[in-house]
Amino acid sequence: MASLERLQRGLESAGQPHVLQFWPELSEEQRDAFLQELAQLDLQGLREHCEAAAKAAASPPACLDQHMEPLPPDSIGSVRKSDTKSLSRWEQEGLLQISESRVGVLLLAGGQGTRLGVQYPKGMYNVGLPSGKTLYQIQAERIHKIQEIADSKRGSKCTVPWYIMTSEFTLAPTEKFFEENNYFGLQPSNIIMFEQRMIPAVTFDGKVILQGKGKIAMAPDGNGSLYQALVDNEVLQDMKKRGVEYLHVYCVDNILVKMADPMFIGFCVSKGADCGAKVVEKAYPAEPVGVVCRVRGVSQVVEYSEIKPETTELRGPGDEFVYSAGNICNHFFTRTFLQDVTEKFKGQLKQHVAIKKVPFVDTCGNQVKPTKPNGIKMEKFVFDVFPFSRNFVVFEVVRADEFSPLKNADGAAKDSPTTARNSLLAQHCRWATSAGATLQDEHDNTFLPSASISAEDSTPAQFEISPLVSYFGEGLEHLLKGKTLTTPFILDEKRAKELQAQ
Numbered sequence: 001m002a003s004l005e006r007l008q009r010g011l012e013s014a015g016q017p018h019v020l021q022f023w024p025e026l027s028e029e030q031r032d033a034f035l036q037e038l039a040q041l042d043l044q045g046l047r048e049h050c051e052a053a054a055k056a057a058a059s060p061p062a063c064l065d066q067h068m069e070p071l072p073p074d075s076i077g078s079v080r081k082s083d084t085k086s087l088s089r090w091e092q093e094g095l096l097q098i099s100e101s102r103v104g105v106l107l108l109a110g111g112q113g114t115r116l117g118v119q120y121p122k123g124m125y126n127v128g129l130p131s132g133k134t135l136y137q138i139q140a141e142r143i144h145k146i147q148e149i150a151d152s153k154r155g156s157k158c159t160v161p162w163y164i165m166t167s168e169f170t171l172a173p174t175e176k177f178f179e180e181n182n183y184f185g186l187q188p189s190n191i192i193m194f195e196q197r198m199i200p201a202v203t204f205d206g207k208v209i210l211q212g213k214g215k216i217a218m219a220p221d222g223n224g225s226l227y228q229a230l231v232d233n234e235v236l237q238d239m240k241k242r243g244v245e246y247l248h249v250y251c252v253d254n255i256l257v258k259m260a261d262p263m264f265i266g267f268c269v270s271k272g273a274d275c276g277a278k279v280v281e282k283a284y285p286a287e288p289v290g291v292v293c294r295v296r297g298v299s300q301v302v303e304y305s306e307i308k309p310e311t312t313e314l315r316g317p318g319d320e321f322v323y324s325a326g327n328i329c330n331h332f333f334t335r336t337f338l339q340d341v342t343e344k345f346k347g348q349l350k351q352h353v354a355i356k357k358v359p360f361v362d363t364c365g366n367q368v369k370p371t372k373p374n375g376i377k378m379e380k381f382v383f384d385v386f387p388f389s390r391n392f393v394v395f396e397v398v399r400a401d402e403f404s405p406l407k408n409a410d411g412a413a414k415d416s417p418t419t420a421r422n423s424l425l426a427q428h429c430r431w432a433t434s435a436g437a438t439l440q441d442e443h444d445n446t447f448l449p450s451a452s453i454s455a456e457d458s459t460p461a462q463f464e465i466s467p468l469v470s471y472f473g474e475g476l477e478h479l480l481k482g483k484t485l486t487t488p489f490i491l492d493e494k495r496a497k498e499l500q501a502q
């Protein structure tokens with residue numbers, strides 16, 4: 001552990017001696033905990049971090065709008081627009097790669113879920129499905145199923161390892177949750193959890209914020225922290241050891257996420273891409289999704305918080321949005337590309353400024369909950385490596401099938417537990433109907449499939465299909481054709497066996 005004198009000197013030379021101002025008031029136990037926290041700080045880089053944060057917050061945000069142009073339409077693969085032969089070829093290619101254990105998935109789960117307002121990791125959230133499944137369970141079961149589908153193609157066992165990036169806030173509860181739930185039936189050795197770094201929040205005049213008398217206000221430094229975390233935790237070495245060449249990186253809150261999506265993987269592999277992004281057509285100008293576009297001729301994402309409203313509203317000749325390629329935080333990377341990024345480009349990642357309300361102790365030692373923003377958090381974004389790609393591709397998918405994020409608490413009109421739940425149930429209702437089932441409520445009223453997912457819509461049928469039965473709507477016909485089912489109904493493996501026997 002670092003000695004107090006050494007820390008004092010380090011903090012002084014970083015211009016942050018106030019960090020220890022309450023030291024005399026701390027108990028032995030608090031001092032030990034604080035020393036441990038301070039030992040993690042990069043004292044060398046602290047001055048630079050604080051000065052850069054204050055400077056960035058004081059300067060007007062870089063405006064990229066005038067340098068933006070949309071992606072050329074022919075550079076985008078699309079579930080809606082590409083021909084069915086190509087789609088099927090890509091899917092087969094992806095399945096082949098999965099069956100050879102060359103594909104892994106990586107979950108970005110280090111965020112604090114502030115907008116949703118829960119104190120635990122978002123993946124543990126239960127949106128109120130008939131089964132009561134959490135986001136983590138749904139994702140685990142999709143991995144299970146895609147392995148099974150790929151196994152049956154090749155006749156041998158494959159593994160899709162699940163890398164999970166957590167932060168100080170999410171690691172312990174996530175580990176505990178997985179353990180308590182028996183890793184949702186997956187092999188624990190194929191679930192690799194690791195932690196991203198945290199950085200101090202800083203005041204507008206460049207001072208580290210004390211959250212308590214013996215605690216610095218630390219925050220995860222954005223999902224672009226991934227690249228440092230890959231190095232810190234030797235994740236790429238683990239991938240290499242397992243023979244994993246392709247990684248599907250995704251964010252925790254999209255209830256419709258297709259884990260290791262074979263079509264997306266196959267598309268990227270077939271195009272020889274080192275880096276790829278899935279997009280959906282933007283729903284409305286102010287939708288909080290980044291847009292994939294070109295800036296000064298280079299493909300990248302411009303985040304929703306950094307684009308002018310008038311740019312988001314621009315429309316093309318067919319009245320479509322000019323910037324319509326909405327980023328859904330589903331990325332493809334080759335291991336080689338990630339290796340390059342960690343070796344050559346990691347230090348060049350852009351820093352984004354987020355101005356937040358950060359609780360603090362004032363100089364008299366009073367705990368203050370600020371009513372207006374008082375702190376700067378510097379963040380890196382996972383997609384900021386796109387400009388380093390040699391062959392970047394984009395794949396457009398159908399929103400109703402693949403994107404319904406959980407961002408806000410119930411009561412919000414969009415991206416809430418209700419909209420997430422409804423979009424999943426509506427999808428399952430569509431799958432069941434196209435497999436030939438008739439779904440009824442308890443009064444024998446028949447449900448019609450709906451593609452809509454907004455909270456104002458009527459509630460879809462309470463018909464839920466376990467991912468262990470179907471990954472993406474496949475394999476349902478022999479169970480459901482010609483059957484009339486009364487909801488609520490959960491089609492799990494047991495029910496599937498019963499239906500098959502009928």
Ligand SMILES: CC(=O)N[C@H]1[C@@H](OP(=O)(O)OP(=O)(O)OC[C@H]2O[C@@H](n3ccc(=O)[nH]c3=O)[C@H](O)[C@@H]2O)O[C@H](CO)[C@@H](O)[C@@H]1O
Nearest residue numbers: 108109110111220221222223251252289290327328329381
């Ligand atoms: C920077 C980024 O990717 N932005 C995307 C993100 O925005 P959005 O602002 O919604 O991003 P979130 O803050 O929800 O973070 C996305 C994911 O990154 C994880 N996370 C976040 C911070 C952190 O330090 N560590 C970490 O792992 C979160 O747990 C989450 O799984 O999703 C939207 C789609 O839903 C996209 O349109 C945005 O372009």
